[in-house]
Amino acid sequence: MGRSIDTLLAHGGAAIDAAYGEVVPPIHVSTTYARDAAYRLPSKAGYTRDDNPTTLPAEALLAALEGGAEAMMFGSGMAAATAVFLTLAPGDHVIAPRMMYWGLRGWLVEHCRRFGLGLDLVETHDLDAVRAALRPGATRLVWLEVPANPTWDVADVAAVAELARAAGARVGVDATAATPVHLRALALGADLVMHSATKYLNGHSDALAGALVTAACDEAWQRLRTQRHDGGAVLGPFEAYLVHRGMRTLAVRVRRQSASALAIATALEGHAGLEAVLYPGLPAHPQHAVAARQFTDGFGGMLSLRVRGGAEAALAVAGRLRCFARATSLGGVESLVEHRATVEPPDSPVPRDLLRLSIGLEDPGELIDDLRAALA
Secondary structure (H helix, E strand, O other): OOOOHHHHHHOOOOOOOOOOOOOOOOOOOOOEOOOOOOOOOOOOOOEOOOOOOOHHHHHHHHHHHHOOOEEEEEOOHHHHHHHHHHOOOOOOEEEEEOOOOHHHHHHHHHHHHHHOOEEEEEOOOOHHHHHHHOOOOOEEEEEEEOOOOOOOOOOOHHHHHHHHHHOOOEEEEEOOOOHHHHOOOOOOOOOEEEEOOOOOOOOOOOOOOEEEEEOOOOHHHHHHHHHHHHHOOOOOHHHHHHHHHHHOOHHHHHHHHHHHHHHHHHHHOOOOOEEEEEOOOOOOOOOHHHHHHHOOOOOOOEEEEEEOOHHHHHHHHHHHOOOOEEOOOOOOOOOEEEEHHHHOOOOOOOOOOEEEEEOOOOOHHHHHHHHHHHHO
């Protein structure tokens, strides 16, 4: 019988060390590993640019959580995501969301321009838009963010995967905000899942990391392994330890954050100071039915507020908050607020009145009171 996600996480996905009985895997700082007299390696690790004994348990645990064949850790979420596009060839065509993490969006537009890749940025939650953008025989990758940062639109992974497969394309899903607790994209037909492990997987705002998980150890996966090896975008052993440690509390953290986010979104929906509350757990959200069908155990700990009065009013609200730190990033135990338009370029499609909230582990009633006071 397979283990539940809770049991897998609590045990860290690793057996207790036979030599010392350690219930927590140690940190292996060596960059190189000696071979025996026959020049054989005693384990998979030979050089840390390929594998490190600290990283391997974290990768195995994440692969098990996602139901994947293998996982690879990277030095950051950007390193993991860009590795996927760096394995494509000039002339290949890519579809990606119009609204997505701005750092990857900006890099992707420039990379495709410089290296001769076709790129269409579309509303990937609109199946007709995806269908119209697909070029059979040319489209190699459809990239999704589920839910999409920072408006939290929800693409139908299974439906997009079916369209992509018919056109000969692969599907990659950035599931950073959903985590494996809420979304199992590989089971819905995706070929790859990406995480900025800096966020919920680590969960404590103290490690920079990224990860890819594959449905199959195929040729495309081997190209990604080569890309990580050649590019050297590996995760350090201490960061691997922190991510693995953080993952052991992933389910309890994420479920609590998700429940708090739903309570906050529900409490603020219809507030006179807001144009809209963007959260897929609200029945009024345009893709609520899709989210309810493909998410489990909640709808995530991220939501956004569109403040009545535009950018100036949104910034004023952020400035009055006391329980939320005004900072970039998401997925930690502390609640954060960010005015996305301030940190994104002028051509960003993000609304100027939008505040992005990452809900932490504080008392949800206090967070609601803080937001109401700031809005008043």
